[in-house]
Amino acid sequence: MPAHTGPAPLRAPGRDAPPHEPDLRHHGDAEVRGADGGLTDLAVNVRTGTPPAWLKTRIAASLDTLAAYPDGGAARRAVAARHGLPVERVLLTAGAAEAFVLIARAVRARRPVVVHPQFTEPEAALRDAGHEVARVLLDARDGFRLDPAAVPEDADLVVVGNPTNPTSVLHPAEVLARLARPGRTLVVDEAFMDAVPGEREALAGRTDLPGLVVLRSLTKTWGLAGLRIGYALAAPDTVAALERAQPLWPVSTPALAAAEACCTPRALAEAEAAAREIAVDRAHLLARLGEFGQIRAAAPAAGPFVLIRLPEADAVRAALRARGFAVRRGDTFPGLGPDWLRLAVRDRATTDRFAAALGEVLT
Structure with missing residues (x-):
């Protein structure tokens, strides 16, 4: 792809809007819903063959304490x-998705910006x-790639993924750290x-960056x-504010029980081995995608998924x-269009x- 210079465009909903407004509530599970197990799932980014047996055992043992x-x-x-x-810097949530709701409710922001x-x-x-959200x-x-200069100076809440879903881009930690500032x-x-x-x-584990929240x-x-x-993971006052917004x-x-089990040395070693296997896969x-001249893959990819562009996606x-494979459409992500798919x-x-x-x- 040709080189591109200059900051990425800033776009607020309703102003200089793209031809269609993406469906922000569409997720990969919609691609396999109602398939009755008849599809090979390339749409949802959950590792296959999981949870492992030892984790199922730990979770099952917790059922005796449900009273x-x-x-x-x-x-x-x-x-x-x-x-x-x-521990004051940790807040447990019902998935990362709940944390986004807590942040939206608890963090006072005049100029929230989401990097897409x-x-x-x-x-x-x-x-x-x-909130009125800018993109x-x-x-x-x-x-x-992210140029920190593309983020407005007056943005007081900035959200970015790393590695980013769906692009599979892994932003350098020092680039993201440049976005942190008081206020x-x-x-x-x-x-x-x-x-x-x-x-x-x-950036998980960093305590030197003001205003940092890692999910x-x-x-x-x-x-x-x-x-x-x-x-x-955040400063204690931020954790306390988010916790007050929780039921x-x-x-x-x-x-x-699962959270505790997944933090053991055994679990961390298994996750690292899985990460290395994913890199090979x-x-x-x-x-294999490179065998098709009409496909362009976003690279380098670092996540357990890849983003591809092809005509009539x-x-x-x-x-x-129809041939038994579910893949994730890309046009529901702001900044992409109907010629993108995530695998x-x-x-x-x-x-x-x-x-x-x-x-x-x-063919």
Whole structure:
């Protein structure tokens, strides 16, 4: 793709709007809903084969204590220890999605900005809370890289993903750190960071950046989307403000058991091994996609998914579904359009079957 210089455009809803306003509430699970298990799922970014048996056992053991109200103390301490933080800097949430709602309700912001393309729930939550949201749109011609100068100086709430869904771009930590400043809340969504070997470029555990809020999810790597568990890492006063916006007992006892279990040395080692395997499988997927001249993949990719651009992507998506493969449409992400698709990284055998089906469609 040709080089692109200059800041990405800033766009507020209703002003210089794109030809269509994306559906911010569309998520990958919609692509497989009602399929009765008949589709190979490349649309949802949850690691296959999860949760592992040992995690299921830990969760099942917690069912004997369901008569008592949830006590998040042990899980909170486990998350804090995992990131080398005091417990006052940890808030457990019902998935990272709940944290976006809490931020939208609890953080007073006059000028919230969301960096797109990225997960759409942060903007949807901000809008639902009555905020007027501005967008910084990153450009495919520049590899969706972030120039901190593109973010307005007066933005007092900035939301960015790392690695970003759906682009799979991993922004350098020092670039994101340049966005932090007094008087600004910087929200970095690291829901997929544990799928990056070594979690390089992570900001979780940093306490030197003013206004930093890091969000993590345990649903992707561990296959717990139905259990809803994640957490926020922030300064104690921010954690306290977010906690006041939560209902009582927001995280269930089984989810708390899962959070504690996923922070053990054994679990962290397993997640690291899975991240390295994903990197190998992703390289295979990109190599197979490279066999088709009409496909352009956003690169370099760092997450457990890749973003591709091809003509008539919507028709291709429908044809792939008819051949048993569900892929994620891209036009519901601000900054993308109908010629984009997102593909979850799967094992090499699945990728080869998908490539064969894709070849049939494209020819």
